[in-house]
Amino acid sequence: xxxxxxxxxxxxxxxxxxxxxxxxxxxxxxxxxxxxxxxxxxxxxxxxxxxxxxxxxxxxxxxxxxxxxxxxxxxxxxxxxxxxxxxxxxxxxxxxxxxxxxxxxxxxxxxxxxxxxxxxxxxxxxx
Numbered sequence: 749x750x751x752x753x754x755x756x757x758x759x760x761x762x763x764x765x766x767x768x769x770x771x772x773x774x775x776x777x778x779x780x781x782x783x784x785x786x787x788x789x790x791x792x793x794x795x796x797x798x799x800x801x802x803x804x805x806x807x808x809x810x811x812x813x814x815x816x817x818x819x820x821x822x823x824x825x826x827x828x829x830x831x832x833x834x835x836x837x838x839x840x841x842x843x844x845x846x847x848x849x850x851x852x853x854x855x856x857x858x859x860x861x862x863x864x865x866x867x868x869x870x871x872x873x874x875x
Contacts, residue, residue, distance in 0.1 A: 755798065762815075763790035765840075770819055770833030774826050786822050790815060 767786050771778050793814055801807035816834060823830035863869045
């Protein structure tokens with residue numbers, strides 16, 4: 749249940765990011781109602797593909813291809829600007845993932861070193 753909620757929130761945030769960043773990179777700006785409509789459409793497409801294919805690697809490839817094609821349709825006057833916007837979003841997602849890996853690894857190393865230094869710390873939780 750909670751994973752479905754997290755997946756829905758993630759889909760909505762991705763749709764918002766793709767539409768708003770592409771609109772920011774575009775020379776002709778869309779109205780708020782138009783952007784909200786495209787956000788709902790992209791969210792529906794993401795949810796539909798997830799229901800059909802599932803959360804597999806193939807599903808992710810389909811979702812991102814459909815979003816890329818949708819971006820070219822939404823910004824048909826300036827598809828290059830939309831692709832630049834998509835590239836910015838993917839760059840931001842990559843930076844966040846790399847940062848998460850470094851923070852997680854750093855915390856894990858710090859916990860292991862702390863267990864070696866302080867004998868009172870045991871390797872398990874006592875709840």
